[in-house]
Amino acid sequence: MLKKKIEDICNRQVEREGYSSNLYLAMASWAETSGFAGIAEWLYAQADEERGHMMKFIKYINERGGKAIIPAFKKPETEYTGVEDMFKQVLKHEEFITASINEIVELTLAEKDYNTNNFLQWFVTEQVEEESSVMTILDKLRLIGKHNMYQFDRDIMRLRTSASDEAETT
Numbered sequence: 043m044l045k046k047k048i049e050d051i052c053n054r055q056v057e058r059e060g061y062s063s064n065l066y067l068a069m070a071s072w073a074e075t076s077g078f079a080g081i082a083e084w085l086y087a088q089a090d091e092e093r094g095h096m097m098k099f100i101k102y103i104n105e106r107g108g109k110a111i112i113p114a115f116k117k118p119e120t121e122y123t124g125v126e127d128m129f130k131q132v133l134k135h136e137e138f139i140t141a142s143i144n145e146i147v148e149l150t151l152a153e154k155d156y157n158t159n160n161f162l163q164w165f166v167t168e169q170v171e172e173e174s175s176v177m178t179i180l181d182k183l184r185l186i187g188k189h190n191m192y193q194f195d196r197d198i199m200r201l202r203t204s205a206s207d208e209a210e211t212t
């Protein structure tokens with residue numbers, strides 16, 4: 043049985059992962075309607091992953107005797123000033139999610155909830171992969187500059203980390 047404090051913070055993470063999915067959907071829609079089909083594909087795939095993360099928390103909370111709460115989500119921005127600025131926002135958001143996961147890990151240690159701590163280790167690894175993947179994209183964007191977006195858009199799906207995809211299927 044989950045302690046209430048752990049159940050509550052895991053439900054907070056349900057909202058954060060669900061919002062992440064919607065945020066990347068909003069970015070994907072912006073990219074798709076701005077002529078960046080490849081970037082949109084990357085973001086749609088990322089949105090699916092985030093929904094998967096939300097589902098992992100929902101299932102875990104319910105399996106451990108708690109009750110997952112499905113929240114309303116804040117509406118993400120619909121317009122972005124450019125691809126690089128948008129990916130900077132993705133990185134900032136992923137850093138926020140990493141800090142959020144770490145906060146739950148700290149609480150599980152304080153509460154001696156080793157089962158939840160074990161459940162969270164997948165997310166700890168996943169966040170390293172996600173931040174690294176976005177940093178690679180930002181590095182590439184800096185290298186190619188603003189004038190070769192056609193090539194970047196064509197190639198971005200190759201930058202998806204296989205470890206992240208593999209982890210998602212386990």
Ligand code: FEO
Binds near residue numbers: 136
């Ligand atoms: Fe599920 Fe990208 O955090």
